[in-house]
Amino acid sequence: MKFIQILFSFEGRINRSGWWLLNLPIFVIFAVSAVTFDFPINKSLEHIQVIILLVLALVHITISAKRWQDKNKSALWLLFHIVPLICSVSILAVKLTSGWWELFHLITVINGLWTCVELGFIKGTEGSNQYGPDSETSSETVIDAYISICGISSIIFVFGIFFFVFKEGAGFLFGGLDIWQFLTSEEWYPTSLENKRYGTFALILGTFSVTALAMLLAVPFGLGAAIYVSEFCSPKLRETFKIVIEFLAAIPSVVWGFIGLTLMNQLIIQVFNAPIGLTMLNGGIMLALMSVPIIVSIAEDALKAVPDSYREAAEALGATRWQVIYRVLLPAAKNGLLAAVLLGAARSIGETMAVLMATGHSVNIPSGPLSWIRTLTATIAAELGEVARGGEHYQVLFIIGILLFSITFVVNLIADLVIKGIRQS
Amino acid sequence: MNTETDISAQDMFTETAIGKQNRHIENVVKIFFLIMTCLMILPLLLIIGYLFYKALPVLSLDFLFTNPKDNMRAGGIWAPFLGTIYLVVVSLLVTAPIGVFASVYLNEYARDNWFTRIVNLAVVNLAGVPSIVHALFGVGAFVLFAGLGESILAASLTLAIMTLPVIIASTTEALKAVPMSFREACWNLGATRWQTIRRIVLPNSISGILTGVILQVSRAAGETAPIMFTGAVFFKPIAEGDFFAYNIFDQCMALSLHLYTISTQVPDVTEGIPYGTAIVLVGSVLLVNAASIILRVYLRTRKKW
Incomplete structure (x- = not known):
């Protein structure tokens, strides 16, 4: 039986677990709708909500009919569902005296419990009956459908993210924003009274310069560590290193920002004799430490994917370990290493809290590692809380969100294609 | 030579x-x-x-169980600590079933075709979306469109979607580790696909799935950006010692946001308090991670095949 048939057809049979699997979510949704009657659910969604509830009620009726047929009884037994409805209507419409009221209430409860036991707990007839073949595995269709829905949920979420961020920013993006100025002007004055200017060039430059600095630090160390872990380590030491790298990856970004704000700030002031240590260098070091775990783990996977026969062949020709690495492994694994660097960079571009706290937070064209900068992500995080909903400034922040989403989407897509390329060759 | x-x-x-x-x-x-x-x-x-x-000077049990006092310049971290627990638990309840089922779909159901490749690509990209963009999405979808307002529920749903790829990735690894011959043996006995998954695949990969769930917890606990505008607030005192002090339609404090606030927005905080907050945050995240690693090592030693 197809899932659509299970949902909307009055023919055929369904077993107990199928009935429960479909009914439990329906019950939960009805209960939530009843409880949140006064809750400020978006009023413009009200008619959609009503339609959904009606469809769910229909599903409840059809699967209950199939459940009766599963027990070789006519779907007309469904009429018993009307009893509580009659009771509650008469309680509301006719002003019943208290004795009747309680009697009707009792009837409703008993009727509910009885149908619940009858439909939810009593097994259907074995083998086929006049309504269709055995229903033993009919619940699997429902489970399969649920699993498929979860499976495609990530697509829905990715589209949802793009849709909702786009929706909030679209008004200003197509009506009033000078996109050329948005991308190339370095004047970010969103709160200026007479002349608001939304130029993100300095922010884009900030994001890319701090990412570049982070990659400059993280790539050699990350690849070096990956080579050591994959080629020189004993298995036990390798496990230890991997655990440490996992720990490094687990430290929350706000803690990295805090370290940048306190420890690294003082270090930079002392080492470079700078007036303030919250600079691009500070943010770059924090981002490097954050993206190194990704680079190491993906690069190590790539090195491990090189067949051992390559190493053996090179060593049999008298190559030293270093020659094996330099001449054989790195060229063979170059796609995977490239993907590792790309994913590390994507992580740096998208990172928010660490750069918000550690880079000085001033809109500025970066002139060197010790200059203060501000990134795209930090701008959203710092300003979204203070703008009026729906205003131009608010919408510009969402447009920056679209920009960020697009950048990381492209970088991730390229990394994914590069990795796919390895698997196919 | x-x-x-x-x-x-x-x-x-x-x-x-x-x-x-x-x-x-x-x-x-x-x-x-x-x-x-x-x-x-x-x-x-x-x-x-x-x-x-x-x-070290501020660390004590009292620090954990008292509210921030005196405009957050003194006191402990009870309200943010409990808020983080709420956010993590609610997001886990949402994301764990979806994530596990999604990866069951990708591993056991999906054929190798263009559609499956798109689903996989979506998972990869979901993992790559910057956390602040998730925050914007949370504001647009849950706070405004669904009308949840700034609440624990809205923040948790945002966190749930953000951490979904973590669970999918580690569950996929766990499911792949179950040998194909187990499934084939089961199918040969006439079991259906779901029966095979239910009786063979899931029981044999449960520890790996748990590892992923634990990693999700550690990831969700540390995130700041996604909850900043969807439900976490700078200051909201609650009853001390009461584990049910929040309602999921309320706003809450969170450890990560609290650390950001007291280290950047509040002047003259008692010296040790930001450090104390940071070490509690790092400590709990690393402990949770350690639990997942121990589980994984234990699982490897007792694996039967």
């Missing part, structure tokens, strides 16, 4: 000059890479040590 044809046995086993040079190079290279690896590990120890050292 030695091209002469009449080498004596003696010559064969004495080290040539080139061989010696190679050995030296190899040692240098090895040490060089070792240093690179260590330079990565050193900061971890240094940071935890530094935080712990600075936090």
Whole structure:
């Protein structure tokens, strides 16, 4: 039986677990709708909500009919569902005296419990009956459908993210924003009274310069560590290193920002004799430490994917370990290493809290590692809380969100294609 | 390397000059890479040590169980601590079933076609979306469109979608580790696909799935950006010692946001408090991670195949 048939057809049979699997979510949704009657659910969604509830009620009726047929009884037994409805209507419409009221209430409860036991707990007839073949595995269709829905949920979420961020920013993006100025002007004055200017060039430059600095630090160390872990380590030491790298990856970004704000700030002031240590260098070091775990783990996977026969062949020709690495492994694994660097960079571009706290937070064209900068992500995080909903400034922040989403989407897509390329060759 | 044809046995086993040079190079290279690896590990120890050292004066049980006081300049971290627990638990309840089922779909149901490739691509991209964009999405979808307002529920749903790829990735790994022959044996007995998954695949990969769930917890606990505008607030005192002090339609405090607030927005905070907050945050995240690692190692030792 197809899932659509299970949902909307009055023919055929369904077993107990199928009935429960479909009914439990329906019950939960009805209960939530009843409880949140006064809750400020978006009023413009009200008619959609009503339609959904009606469809769910229909599903409840059809699967209950199939459940009766599963027990070789006519779907007309469904009429018993009307009893509580009659009771509650008469309680509301006719002003019943208290004795009747309680009697009707009792009837409703008993009727509910009885149908619940009858439909939810009593097994259907074995083998086929006049309504269709055995229903033993009919619940699997429902489970399969649920699993498929979860499976495609990530697509829905990715589209949802793009849709909702786009929706909030679209008004200003197509009506009033000078996109050329948005991308190339370095004047970010969103709160200026007479002349608001939304130029993100300095922010884009900030994001890319701090990412570049982070990659400059993280790539050699990350690849070096990956080579050591994959080629020189004993298995036990390798496990230890991997655990440490996992720990490094687990430290929350706000803690990295805090370290940048306190420890690294003082270090930079002392080492470079700078007036303030919250600079691009500070943010770059924090981002490097954050993206190194990704680079190491993906690069190590790539090195491990090189067949051992390559190493053996090179060593049999008298190559030293270093020659094996330099001449054989790195060229063979170059796609995977490239993907590792790309994913590390994507992580740096998208990172928010660490750069918000550690880079000085001033809109500025970066002139060197010790200059203060501000990134795209930090701008959203710092300003979204203070703008009026729906205003131009608010919408510009969402447009920056679209920009960020697009950048990381492209970088991730390229990394994914590069990795796919390895698997196919 | 030695091209002469009449080498004596003696010559064969004495080290040539080139061989010696190679050995030296190899040692240098090895040490060089070792240093690179260590330079990565050193900061971890240094940071935890530094935080712990600075936090030592304030660390006590009282610190954990009292609310921030005096405009957050003194007191403890009870309200943010409980808020983080709420956010993590609610997001876990949402994301764990979806994530596990999604990866069951990708591993056991999906055929190798263009649609499956798109689903996989979506998972990869979901993992790559910047956390602040998730925050914007949370504001647009849950706070405004669904009308949940800034609430624990809205923040948790945002966190749930953000951490979904973590669970999908580790569950996929766990499911892949179950040998194909197990499934084939089960199918040959006439079991359906779901029966095979339910009786064979899931029981044999449950520890791996749990590892992923634990990692989700650690990830969700540390995130700041996604909850900043969807439900977490700077200050909201609650009843001390009451574990049910929040309602999921309320706003809450969160450890990560609290750390950001007191280290950047509030002047004259008592010296140790930000460090204390940071070490509690790092400590709980690393403990949770350690639990997942221990589980994984334990699982590997008792694996039956």
